Amino acid sequence: MYSSDQPRESPLESRIALITGASAGIGQQCALHFAQLGAKLILNARREPNLAQLAKQLDDQYPTTDGSPRAVFVAGDAADQSTIDEMMVSTALLNPQAGPQEQNSPDIVLVNAGRGLNGSVMTSDTTQWEEMVRTNLIGAARLIRSAGHALSALQESRNWPDKPADLVVLGSTVGRHISPFSSMYGSTKFAVNSLAEAARRELGPKGVRVSLIEPGIVKSEFQQVAGYDQGKFGDLMDSISPVLSPMDIARTIGFIISQPAGMHISDVVIRSTRQEYP
Numbered sequence: 395m396y397s398s399d400q401p402r403e404s405p406l407e408s409r410i411a412l413i414t415g416a417s418a419g420i421g422q423q424c425a426l427h428f429a430q431l432g433a434k435l436i437l438n439a440r441r442e443p444n445l446a447q448l449a450k451q452l453d454d455q456y457p458t459t460d461g462s463p464r465a466v467f468v469a470g471d472a473a474d475q476s477t478i479d480e481m482m483v484s485t486a487l488l489n490p491q492a493g494p495q496e497q498n499s500p501d502i503v504l505v506n507a508g509r510g511l512n513g514s515v516m517t518s519d520t521t522q523w524e525e526m527v528r529t530n531l532i533g534a535a536r537l538i539r540s541a542g543h544a545l546s547a548l549q550e551s552r553n554w555p556d557k558p559a560d561l562v563v564l565g566s567t568v569g570r571h572i573s574p575f576s577s578m579y580g581s582t583k584f585a586v587n588s589l590a591e592a593a594r595r596e597l598g599p600k601g602v603r604v605s606l607i608e609p610g611i612v613k614s615e616f617q618q619v620a621g622y623d624q625g626k627f628g629d630l631m632d633s634i635s636p637v638l639s640p641m642d643i644a645r646t647i648g649f650i651i652s653q654p655a656g657m658h659i660s661d662v663v664i665r666s667t668r669q670e671y672p
């Protein structure tokens with residue numbers, strides 16, 4: 395499934411993935427799927443109980459052979475530099491036998507924490523603008539910066555192209571095609587789209603793959619947090635059903651990061667088959 399010439403059952407064995415927004419939705423399903431593929435995990439979100447429960451589930455389900463945990467978590471705001479720094483240094487807890495450079499950096503970073511906002515520039519709730527921009531744009535930029543430095547130093551220290559390093563960023567179809575109905579949210583994803591492509595150009599030559607994933611409608615907590623009208627949005631979901639599930643996105647990302655280091659699937663748009671717009 396993961397490589398035509400060399401099928402592997404655990405393509406992420408000996409890799410360490412940092413995931414923001416892992417307490418729900420796409421991030422949570424990525425944690426479960428990456429662990430199933432063999433990775434260890436550093437999990438982040440603000441809801442500590444959800445993370446503790448997920449980390450325990452992963453430890454129980456996928457015990458490691460070296461006595462280190464399968465997953466650790468750092469609860470906190472992903473847009474705070476201190477949270478990002480704490481996540482990066484947590485790599486050492488999962489990699490006790492490794493050399494210093496490999497203890498400094500995971501080799502998969504998923505920039506996923508984010509939130510939506512119902513409405514356009516004219517109609518959306520202005521009191522939520524700053525928090526959304528901070529989470530979706532500033533937080534993503536801070537993590538891309540920290541992870542970009544760490545992943546490129548990691549690649550410089552080891553035998554590339556034997557080993558891949560991945561920075562995967564969650565954009566959106568509304569960050570590629572303009573949707574007037576969620577234009578404030580869409581503007582943050584247009585910005586993330588440009589940050590990811592710029593990082594790809596800067597980091598690709600250093601052996602770091604930067605991939606932008608742009609999902610259409612995925613059923614998760616996202617719709618409720620964004621404040622969508624349940625009735626209207628429910629009708630839209632019904633009209634394009636079946637809508638995507640978070641695991642659909644996790645499987646796609648799992649496929650991308652499982653490819654050999656010299657090959658890069660950089661941009662992926664994923665929609666449910668019946669979603670014609672955006």
Ligand SMILES: NC(=O)c1ccc[n+]([C@@H]2O[C@H](COP(=O)([O-])OP(=O)(O)OC[C@H]3O[C@@H](n4cnc5c(N)ncnc54)[C@H](OP(=O)(O)O)[C@@H]3O)[C@@H](O)[C@H]2O)c1
Nearest residue numbers: 415417418419420439440441471472507508612614615616
């Ligand atoms: N669902 C969709 O239709 C869709 C479509 C395209 C793109 N996306 C993007 O995909 C990503 C994940 O969305 P989702 O559908 O999985 O949404 P979700 O179910 O609402 O999950 C969002 C996750 O982000 C976390 N989070 C939010 N703000 C945070 C912050 N400041 N610091 C740390 N964690 C934070 C939440 O956890 P806590 O509340 O515990 O912090 C939660 O774990 C987002 O970037 C979103 O924009 C979603």
